Amino acid sequence: MTAIVEERRETIKEIVTDILELDPGEVTETSLFKEEHDADSLRAIEILAALEKTFNIVIDQSELSRMVNLRGVYEVVSDAAGW
Amino acid sequence: MRGEPGRRVVVTGLGAVSGIGIGAAEFLAGLRAGKSAAGPITAFDTEGFDRSTACEVKDFEPDRWIRNLDVRTLGRASRFSVAAARMAVADAGFPEPESALRDIPCLISVGTTDGESRDLDHLVEEEVDLGPERMDRTVARRVPAGRLSSAIAQEFGLTRAEAVTLPTACAAGNYAVGYGYDAIRGGDVDLALCGGADALCRKTFTGFYRLGTIAPERCQPFDKDRKGILTGEGAGILVLESLESALARGARIYAEVLGYGLNCDADHPVAPNQDSVVRCMRLALDDARVKPDEVDFISAHGTGTKANDITEARAIRRVFGDTAPPRTVSIKSMIGHSMGAAGALASIACSLALTEGFIPPTINHEHTDPNAVLTVCPTRPWQRT
Numbered sequence: 001m002t003a004i005v006e007e008r009r010e011t012i013k014e015i016v017t018d019i020l021e022l023d024p025g026e027v028t029e030t031s032l033f034k035e036e037h038d039a040d041s042l043r044a045i046e047i048l049a050a051l052e053k054t055f056n057i058v059i060d061q062s063e064l065s066r067m068v069n070l071r072g073v074y075e076v077v078s079d080a081a082g083w
Numbered sequence: 084m085r086g087e088p089g090r091r092v093v094v095t096g097l098g099a100v101s102g103i104g105i106g107a108a109e110f111l112a113g114l115r116a117g118k119s120a121a122g123p124i125t126a127f128d129t130e131g132f133d134r135s136t137a138c139e140v141k142d143f144e145p146d147r148w149i150r151n152l153d154v155r156t157l158g159r160a161s162r163f164s165v166a167a168a169r170m171a172v173a174d175a176g177f178p179e180p181e182s183a184l185r186d187i188p189c190l191i192s193v194g195t196t197d198g199e200s201r202d203l204d205h206l207v208e209e210e211v212d213l214g215p216e217r218m219d220r221t222v223a224r225r226v227p228a229g230r231l232s233s234a235i236a237q238e239f240g241l242t243r244a245e246a247v248t249l250p251t252a253c254a255a256g257n258y259a260v261g262y263g264y265d266a267i268r269g270g271d272v273d274l275a276l277c278g279g280a281d282a283l284c285r286k287t288f289t290g291f292y293r294l295g296t297i298a299p300e301r302c303q304p305f306d307k308d309r310k311g312i313l314t315g316e317g318a319g320i321l322v323l324e325s326l327e328s329a330l331a332r333g334a335r336i337y338a339e340v341l342g343y344g345l346n347c348d349a350d351h352p353v354a355p356n357q358d359s360v361v362r363c364m365r366l367a368l369d370d371a372r373v374k375p376d377e378v379d380f381i382s383a384h385g386t387g388t389k390a391n392d393i394t395e396a397r398a399i400r401r402v403f404g405d406t407a408p409p410r411t412v413s414i415k416s417m418i419g420h421s422m423g424a425a426g427a428l429a430s431i432a433c434s435l436a437l438t439e440g441f442i443p444p445t446i447n448h449e450h451t452d453p454n455a456v457l458t459v460c461p462t463r464p465w466q467r468t
Contacts, residue, residue: 042294042352049293061295
């Protein structure tokens with residue numbers, strides 16, 4: 001994995017754990033925000049907004065259904081940013 | 084010693100500031116015609132937003148109604164509330180100057196979502212652009228939300244008024260009317276000026292925008308193609324007094340307030356809870372001692388969002404039965420979501436509907452959502468023959 005990819009993943013993880021008020025160690029690539037980390041739809045929108053701002057991208061709200069875990073978020077951000 | 088508790092409470096004066104008309108007569112004409120207040124936003128720059136439509140109050144001249152206070156000391160929401168109070172007091176037939184009201188025990192309750200957030204928007208802009216020392220002092224003094232109600236007492240020189248601003252957001256207008264009803268019914272006061280006020284602001288537009296709930300062009304309550312709310316603004320103030328007081332002074336009576344219901348579920352910040360909505364409607368019916376089948380029409384919250392309309396329609400059918408729930412209207416289709424003023428303006432619309440024997444239309448309602456089936460009069464008002 002290249003350094004830049006690693007850095008982006010770290011940034012995304014930081015944003016998510018910060019908003020969900022979680023310890024980074026608690027969240028894995030596939031642990032589910034809603035079911036396992038007690039997130040709700042407003043937190044999901046907060047994550048979406050923070051990602052848009054940080055990466056200067058636009059994410060359609062319909063993408064929220066894919067943003068269920070870190071892997072899903074990374075895919076959505078990659079698609080939106082054209083990485 | 085005030086009046087005896089358990090008095091009957093009537094509506095004798097209406098003051099409306101809305102995007103479809105200023106004053107009860109214009110507002111009534113707008114409701115009858117199915118007017119729409121939707122248009123391009125002028126309150127703030129919408130650059131960077133994918134939406135730019137709202138329901139603003141146009142051609143509002145505060146000096147026409149505000150006689151005693153310096154208009155510059157009032158934010159836009161307070162200007163709306165004072166103007167609406169002036170209209171309501173005049174509509175109730177109190178002669179000017181209103182010195183006769185000076186010593187009347189009185190309640191002023193005004194509901195709001197944003198208070199003077201419109202001013203806060205500007206102050207923050209100034210702070211960011213020019214620095215905190217350059218923020219406008221006159222504007223800063225207008226910010227406290229208590230001004231929405233206390234300014235009414237000041238404008239009329241009311242010396243025995245309790246002035247409260249109720250910040251319970253989109254339900255606040257209803258809270259304020261309910262409080263006025265209690266105060267008259269319980270014999271605490273002889274006069275209540277109650278309602279709600281809000282001015283369109285960037286903060287609230289942005290919040291709803293971020294949630295994905297702002298419609299592009301129009302508000303379509305209970306329609307299968309509804310796309311969300313349009314933010315709005317305005318004020319509604321109602322004059323409430325006891326039936327005896329209204330009869331003694333020969334006042335015109337628009338309506339009687341029979342009861343109301345309030346509850347709080349604290350279940351989720353934005354998702355409506357159907358069971359809780361059902362409980363709230365039942366509280367109102369029980370308080371009023373009215374049976375569901377005695378209700379002829381419902382003025383709904385009807386915001387035009389996916390979640391609200393489906394939840395509300397289902398709740399209405401739970402309370403009123405699946406076979407023939409009462410005709411339902413959402414005046415937000417015309418005036419947008421005026422936030423704290425919404426419940427007050429809807430109460431005024433209902434008072435006018437009762438007096439005039441008509442039901443306002445729900446404009447932009449074309450194809451009823453099969454999941455939110457209600458009897459909605461789309462374009463023309465229903466008129467009693």
